[in-house]
Amino acid sequence: MPHIVTLTLNPTIDVATSVPEVTPEHKLRCGPVRRDPGGGGINVARVVRELGGEAIAVYTRGGATGSQLEELLEEKGLLRRSVPLQDATRESFTVAEGTGAREYRFILPGPTLSEREWQRCLNALEDVAVGAAFIVASGSRRPAYRRTSMPVWPGWGSAWPCAWWWTPTVRRCGPRWKRACSWPSPTAAS
Template structure:
């Protein structure tokens, strides 16, 4: 039975994120680290955490395995994120980020995660679909665990259609291809992912907008939010396109910027603010994440302060 959650996030390969810093990263020597920070991580989980920080509510669905998975769940519950973990036999992975204080470079180490059996995968997909309210959003974001193929997006899209739900995806490679072939409500590729998908270079706004329109015309998505890094982003729908330049902030960390972008977008959509307003909140949230250290994600005060600086401009039809 569907619940009252407007947004449900699905993270098939969550992680317990550790972040720390050292004076300098160098081989052979023991590297004395700063006190570590632990955060629950994984694309969908982070999207839900951002929605909660902005004042909304999203249910996090994810496989939970071993003591690492239990600790991840405890952290989520401690910060007030509603959860529906699905127990698995394997151990939830860890990932860690190390800041080299000598040059402010970040080093990110990502472990592969546990394999999911077909039964464990099915339980996660069903939990996400059954938890969403009618016309609600199901957001799947992050990498796939070992042994899970991109066809899971085809299965998830079918279940979402049957349930009258709107599927949102943030993925790449074969998974993005499978999701768009199955049809989704909103996709959030970056420029490299879109270029790989289209098989051709997209050097300017006109070619990027046209590529997104081609995908929409083929029924791949109702809307596409294309992130362009420091250049900003594009929002393309069946009847319009909008651009927004990147905000002039001094980055502290780039970790979680994409998840914050999508979290801000979904928070606004959950409040029925519409796609363009959702795009504005996404830009502010993504920029706000750059101001937070390690794996901290965006902060509410930063988001609404930066929102006043966001500029969204319609792209001419000839672009």
């Protein structure tokens, strides 16, 4: 059993491309497109795997974009457990302008979980977290949960240590962090 289990309630397909210049009211011809599986917990599981550890990602998925997310995660060889949703998985997209000095990030909202879907997420997490050293719940929360705290699960804090991570961004950490920890170029081959 993997030592780290991640939970991503609002995963995404991260779409990245570039344009020479962003200008209003004109068609902007984009460069090559890169698609990556994303969302806080999925990204944590990917990094753990890249560093040689074992992690399993628990996440939601729905619609055609949910199927594409499954394919992308399969390509990455990530251990996973998905929870089907009625609504489609969200996408986000980043457009790099020019040589990448400026990025425009568009984050689309995800679907709202029904009470039944939310319970299935908790059940899936409980099933795969047996024997885990850590549970990492990370990523954007859906609009329906922004005004309330996350539901408390009795097992959290007693049976398993729990880590709640925040997502570092240039706005939160400043331009030095961007230079020190930059992701590959949006147009780089995956």
